[in-house]
Amino acid sequence: MTATAKRRELDLTAFPSGTVTEFTTLVCLACIFDIFTKQLGLAPRTAFSEIKRHSPTVEELTARQASRPYFDSEEKHPHCPYCGSAKRWLARFDTYCIEGGKTTDAARRALLKKLPKADDQFLVVEKKSDSRAVLFEWLDTLGLNVDLNDEAWLIEATRKYLERREPKTNWEEVFDELRGVRRSSRLTEGWERDGARLFLAPPLYSEAILIQYLVSRSHAHGGLTLEGRLTLMELIRRLRYSGYLEQIGITERDPGEVFEKLIDHLAAKHEWVGSLEVSEKKKTTKKNASKKTAKKSRSTKGTPPEPDQILAEPVKLHYLIDRRDFLEKAKSVYASYAA
Ligand SMILES: [Zn+2]
Numbered sequence: 001m002t003a004t005a006k007r008r009e010l011d012l013t014a015f016p017s018g019t020v021t022e023f024t025t026l027v028c029l030a031c032i033f034d035i036f037t038k039q040l041g042l043a044p045r046t047a048f049s050e051i052k053r054h055s056p057t058v059e060e061l062t063a064r065q066a067s068r069p070y071f072d073s074e075e076k077h078p079h080c081p082y083c084g085s086a087k088r089w090l091a092r093f094d095t096y097c098i099e100g101g102k103t104t105d106a107a108r109r110a111l112l113k114k115l116p117k118a119d120d121q122f123l124v125v126e127k128k129s130d131s132r133a134v135l136f137e138w139l140d141t142l143g144l145n146v147d148l149n150d151e152a153w154l155i156e157a158t159r160k161y162l163e164r165r166e167p168k169t170n171w172e173e174v175f176d177e178l179r180g181v182r183r184s185s186r187l188t189e190g191w192e193r194d195g196a197r198l199f200l201a202p203p204l205y206s207e208a209i210l211i212q213y214l215v216s217r218s219h220a221h222g223g224l225t226l227e228g229r230l231t232l233m234e235l236i237r238r239l240r241y242s243g244y245l246e247q248i249g250i251t252e253r254d255p256g257e258v259f260e261k262l263i264d265h266l267a268a269k270h271e272w273v274g275s276l277e278v279s280e281k282k283k284t285t286k287k288n289a290s291k292k293t294a295k296k297s298r299s300t301k302g303t304p305p306e307p308d309q310i311l312a313e314p315v316k317l318h319y320l321i322d323r324r325d326f327l328e329k330a331k332s333v334y335a336s337y338a339a
Contacts, residue, residue, distance in 0.1 A: 008324065014107035015098065016167030018160060021141055023062045023095040024072075027326065028080035029333045030089040031069040048334040052327065058125050058319045061095040091329035093321060099134060100316035103167055108318060123321040130312040131267035138164065143215045154212055154226050155181055158198075161211040162191075174198065181208065181226055183242075206244035209235070210262060232259060267312060 012020050032054070036047035056070065066072050070093075071081050079086055098108050115122045142160055146153035159175045174193055184192070184199035191200045200208060213223030213235050222231040227238065236258050239245050250261045 008322075010096065010111065010320075010322070012096070012111075014110065016103050017163035017171075018138060019099045019101075019104050019167075021097040021137065023097070025056075025061055025066050025070045025093050025095070026073055026078060026090050027056070027093060028069050028071070028082060028085050028090055029329055030085040031080060031082050033333065033337060034083070035069070044334065044337050048330065048337075051330050051334075052119075054326075055120070055123055055321065055323065056093060058095070058127060058321075061093055061321065062097065062319075088329070089333060091326040093323065093326060095322070096320040097137075098318040098320065100318055112320075119327060121322070121324045121327060123323060125319040125321065127317045127319065129315045129317050131315055132263060132312040134315050134317075135263065135267040139211070139214050142211075143218075146215070148216055148224065154224070157212050157215055158200075158208045158226075161208055162204075165207075181205075202242055203244055203247055206239050206242055207266065210239070210266065264312065 029051070032051055033044070033047055036042045036050055037044060040047075042050065060066070060070055063070075068082050073081075077087055078090060080090060098104055100108075112122075112124065142157060146156050155175070155178060158181050159171055162169070162174075163171050174191075175198070177196060178193075178198055179196035181198045181200065183205040184201055187199060187201040189201045189203070191198060191204060193199070209225045209227055209230075212225040213230060213232075215223075216225075217223040217232075222229050223235065225235075230238070232255055236245075236255050239262075245251075245258065248265050250258055250265075252258050252261060
């Protein structure tokens with residue numbers, strides 16, 4: 001990697017895992033110039049000034065399947081699938097979707113402050129979403145980044161879920177050389193590592209299974225979990241017998257309704273953070289007094305579950321679009337076009 005390429009990478013380390021999703025899409029400038037000069041009949045100079053102002057929509061930049069003039073390619077020397085143009089005609093848009101909220105707002109402001117302002121090298125587009133849509137997007141991204149044919153993904157998915165649920169814990173350390181994840185018969189909340197195994201309190205374990213089911217259910221008949229392959233009915237039965245459904249206040253019997261309530265519960269992150277912070281605090285004082293964590297106690301203990309009040313919460317998504325490569329390539333392509 002060259003020095004210039006290296007400088008381009010944005011530093012996203014201040015954001016908790018799972019709160020930023022990156023999208024990359026390529027655009028063919030030959031195709032774009034073609035549209036402006038041949039189809040619209042503009043002179044190259046006019047076309048160039050139009051193109052510089054061009055900004056794709058968030059939908060175009062983040063679609064799973066790109067459409068003309070955009071395309072996706074994993075190749076080192078990609079070609080335009082529409083006109084065959086080589087690399088120097090192709091520009092890259094990087095889009096970062098940052099989930100708004102308490103854990104990301106400060107980091108996002110700091111990042112935006114550091115970015116160059118001239119020529120709209122970066123654009124920010126805000127979109128309203130809700131906790132359910134964010135959860136499904138997160139599950140979708142997780143599914144694309146694991147190999148469902150390799151059992152190790154079950155541990156990886158458990159880790160991603162814990163990172164999302166409690167971003168302040170150093171999960172990398174907890175999962176280092178980990179060989180298995182089990183349901184704890186001792187703990188009522190939180191987690192503990194014992195040798196190469198991680199023991200999760202039953203509610204956490206239930207949620208890990210649920211996440212695994214959701215990630216893999218479209219891949220297999222039923223979903224793949226640490227408990228084996230499960231249909232929705234089997235999953236719900238397990239969650240019911242383990243006491244999880246009762247614990248989070250789900251009293252419905254109809255599998256479809258239970259499923260909807262489960263999704264709402266998983267999507268409502270504010271509840272998650274509360275419960276794990278408390279158990280972790282206990283852990284910290286007991287086992288590792290030197291590792292002080294200044295966490296606000298937001299215990300929800302004693303509050304009876306109110307299932308009917310769990311609704312999808314509004315979430316703001318901040319899309320940061322990096323246009324630097326596009327602007328540079330448009331300029332160099334124009335130079336050769338006008339010559
Ligand atoms: Zn093309």
